[in-house]
Amino acid sequence: MISVKELRRSFGPIVAVDGVSFEVEKGQVLGLLGPNGAGKTTAMRMLACFLKPDSGTATVCGHDILRNSVEVRRSIGYLAENSPAYNEMTVGGFLEFVCDVRQIKGKDRKRALDRVVPMCSVESVYHQTIETLSKGYRRRVGLAQALIHDPDVLILDEPTDGLDPNQKHEVRGLINSMAKDKCIIISTHILEEVEAVCSRTIIISKGRILVDSTPKELKEKYKCSLEEVFRKITKSKVA
């Protein structure tokens, strides 16, 4: 469902993503792992058509990110790093706006809201303005926004960042429950999360893919915890 070919993007002299290629199929949950500044967010922003690559391309659900970016954005749900939203809007108003843009009308809209609001546990803050929400609730509103049109592809940039342990558990449960019939990419540097939800993991550093494997295989190969595997790989291969 997602096919990335030689994606490359630099900011001035800094190469953020350096010729990254991979494919993700339906039913897979891909965890993008990497130290800070590894290029995870840049890669995700390019897939979500927010940033244009310098070279290379990608297709999402058969649509090219450069030639058919509106179609790509229609078929994905994207949660950005800091779950940006319109602060002066209420949660309800904000979700209605997303429905407007995504052309979810009438009964479909009601059904979508009835599904997504309890799913992301935002009922209690539905009439509150977004600027008054805690980080955890903002994140959940961001997640609700990304799931409202029930997309086939989900791109979630650090979905559990800022959530308390209970909320983290809920979000992971949510991702697991959707994993079967969607294609999901999440970025994180919480390694227990990778073990809990990802069926495959790609470790990137300095814009390059270092490892493309499954969490289980990695642990078996290196015979240690995922955290140690991460340290070994990112330190030795980058140096």
Next chain:
Amino acid sequence: MHSFWAVFKRELKSYFTTPIAYVFLVIFLFFSGYLTFKQGFFEMRQADMRAFFMNLPLLFVFMVPSAAMRLWAEERRVGSIELLFTLPVTVTQAILGKFCAAWLFLVIALALTFPMPITVCYLGDPDIGMIVTGYLGSFLMAGGFLAIGCFFSVVSKNQVISFVLSVVACAVLVFAGRPTTLNYLSTFFPAGLVSVIETMSFQTHFESIQKGVLEFKDLSYFILLIVGWIAASSIVLDERKAS
């Protein structure tokens, strides 16, 4: 088209869910009235709205950029631009949606000056045609200033910088056409260049519409100005949205 409407609706609502709309409207209505009466509305002893329209360009120089500065600067500062452009919205739809919402907001502000024409009609027998063209000119001028404000809002993430830049740009376009400026310029510029400067100014075109003369050159000036600055905003925004 639905994306345009969604952006338009959200933007227009956001003026009224924050204090911006109310502060703007109160200040605009106060000064538009104050300047009119200070200019000698009663002393003129004429039932027309010249005193009102005469001061509008000056008021717009400050007021329109203050309504325009947040359009994109705020969006880029808060990061909501990342949300907007990962939804199925094109840059043109977003720019036009926001621009039209802000323009409609200014139209509401202009419409709320209705007690002025009512007063004039009550006091005498004014030329309604001139009042209508006066409002049409003001509407077009608001659009022109707004397009400039929109461009500078795209250029800078900082609202203060975008406000100052658009005030300066609008002021240059207004004052370039004032007789005092033109007289001064004609002392060292050739006549041809002075007349070019005069034609490029808001003042000249606004005054001629306000006099009740609807000429193609005046209408096309405002339309070209709006289209030009909006197109420039789209190009710059497409380049800089993620920076």
